[in-house]
Amino acid sequence: MSYTYEYPRAALTVDCIVFGLDEDELKVLLIQRGIEPFEGRWALPGGFVQVDESVDTAARRELREETGVTDVFLEQLYTFGAVDRDPRERVVSVAYYALVNLSDHRIQADTDARNAAWFSVYDIPELAFDHARILEMAHERLRGKIRYQPIGFELLPPKFTLTRLQRLYEQILDTKLDKRNFRKKILKMELLEALDEVETDVAHRAAQLYRFNADAYNEKIRTGFNFEL
Amino acid sequence: MSYTYEYPRAALTVDCIVFGLDEDELKVLLIQRGIEPFEGRWALPGGFVQVDESVDTAARRELREETGVTDVFLEQLYTFGAVDRDPRERVVSVAYYALVNLSDHRIQADTDARNAAWFSVYDIPELAFDHARILEMAHERLRGKIRYQPIGFELLPPKFTLTRLQRLYEQILDTKLDKRNFRKKILKMELLEALDEVETDVAHRAAQLYRFNADAYNEKIRTGFNFEL
Numbered sequence: 001m002s003y004t005y006e007y008p009r010a011a012l013t014v015d016c017i018v019f020g021l022d023e024d025e026l027k028v029l030l031i032q033r034g035i036e037p038f039e040g041r042w043a044l045p046g047g048f049v050q051v052d053e054s055v056d057t058a059a060r061r062e063l064r065e066e067t068g069v070t071d072v073f074l075e076q077l078y079t080f081g082a083v084d085r086d087p088r089e090r091v092v093s094v095a096y097y098a099l100v101n102l103s104d105h106r107i108q109a110d111t112d113a114r115n116a117a118w119f120s121v122y123d124i125p126e127l128a129f130d131h132a133r134i135l136e137m138a139h140e141r142l143r144g145k146i147r148y149q150p151i152g153f154e155l156l157p158p159k160f161t162l163t164r165l166q167r168l169y170e171q172i173l174d175t176k177l178d179k180r181n182f183r184k185k186i187l188k189m190e191l192l193e194a195l196d197e198v199e200t201d202v203a204h205r206a207a208q209l210y211r212f213n214a215d216a217y218n219e220k221i222r223t224g225f226n227f228e229l
Numbered sequence: 230m231s232y233t234y235e236y237p238r239a240a241l242t243v244d245c246i247v248f249g250l251d252e253d254e255l256k257v258l259l260i261q262r263g264i265e266p267f268e269g270r271w272a273l274p275g276g277f278v279q280v281d282e283s284v285d286t287a288a289r290r291e292l293r294e295e296t297g298v299t300d301v302f303l304e305q306l307y308t309f310g311a312v313d314r315d316p317r318e319r320v321v322s323v324a325y326y327a328l329v330n331l332s333d334h335r336i337q338a339d340t341d342a343r344n345a346a347w348f349s350v351y352d353i354p355e356l357a358f359d360h361a362r363i364l365e366m367a368h369e370r371l372r373g374k375i376r377y378q379p380i381g382f383e384l385l386p387p388k389f390t391l392t393r394l395q396r397l398y399e400q401i402l403d404t405k406l407d408k409r410n411f412r413k414k415i416l417k418m419e420l421l422e423a424l425d426e427v428e429t430d431v432a433h434r435a436a437q438l439y440r441f442n443a444d445a446y447n448e449k450i451r452t453g454f455n456f457e458l
Contacts (some may be wrong), residue, residue: 005277010241011233048234054311081285093320
């Protein structure tokens with residue numbers, strides 16, 4: 001006896017939002033579509049889920065195939081299930097997002113993608129499908145997360161200046177923060193260790209370097225905080 | 230030209246976790262399955278997504294059909310996409326959760342459900358499929374949410390005592406809270422309005438009634454807080 005569901009079914013896809021920080025900007029990884037529909041248009045990396053792979057696996061596979069990016073922690077964001085979001089047919093998409101240190105990841109376009117590149121989240125070309133909305137929701141999740149949990153371990157190099165950390169907050173929150181106030185709040189959280197080192201190869205006066213205290217960082221992920229602007 | 234995805238596809242379902250608070254306990258709405266697989270076993274209300282309805286609509290429809298519950302705000306929780314989570318075939322399920330004031334919702338079993346009933350989240354029968362895990366994740370989400378945002382508007386009657394509000398926190402967090410400390414923290418948030426009324430029909434000394442200040446409540450949803458235990 002079979003209990004199979006014998007009706008027409010939606011196709012299932014995954015889409016990946018990979019955020020990276022370069023020196024100054026919050027960026028997102030996009031691919032240029034090599035096939036119809038939306039051929040030539042930029043889009044989030046992603047594709048169809050195979051019937052014999054988990055949805056999580058499909059997300060990692062598509063990201064690797066389309067951009068060459070591997071070894072990132074993809075967290076599920078949301079499932080987009082509107083009826084008409086894809087011109088081909090009924091397609092439901094599970095979106096995932098990740099934070100990476102941009103310089104760690106060499107990207108290369110592959111398979112269905114003509115091209116892969118990082119774009120500033122504040123200067124995005126017109127995207128295929130409902131990907132602009134998916135990207136907006138991912139950015140919103142990031143803005144929410146930064147208020148409750150420490151963020152930056154994945155985005156920053158191991159040692160960084162307070163200016164760079166502030167720039168990360170400003171980029172995610174899309175707002176200018178007061179330097180003195182930011183430093184006071186961040187240092188009060190006791191997440192950071194001041195190092196006995198300053199930055200090198202800079203034209204201006206070299207600033208002190210910090211790193212995250214891993215124990216304090218993980219504890220704050222557990223207990224949370226409220227970072228009030 | 231067609232761009233249809235011509236490979237075998239997963240079936241897509243929805244599952245609903247509806248939390249309700251009765252006088253003393255956090256409860257969840259379950260249905261007893263009337264069909265195989267897991268016939269007779271308790272499960273989360275849910276079912277297959279039709280190809281011409283959105284996933285959100287499917288969740289509301291299945292909840293209504295299987296339990297009679299309508300007019301609740303279902304928020305998407307997570308999509309469960311492991312390969313072997315359903316013995317029938319490949320099924321991916323999008324889970325939704327909601328908070329309701331239990332006394333507002335008369336439940337009635339319908340269609341594929343033999344029975345529908347509220348169970349204490351701390352006394353759940355063996356569930357069908359991976360529903361125990363889905364329920365656990367929903368409870369975890371609720372525990373996380375209560376730390377960052379006000380909760381209770383949907384779960385409590387319009388006027389309530391501080392004891393009842395404390396009981397809500399204790400039920401969600403599964404821990405005993407110190408009465409004095411809880412009151413101090415909650416009142417400091419300025420979410421509540423003390424009413425010029427006390428509870429009626431009680432054997433013990435009647436306690437003062439409170440209600441949420443809607444403006445303050447909505448503001449706290451926006452700005453968040455950190456409710457440290």
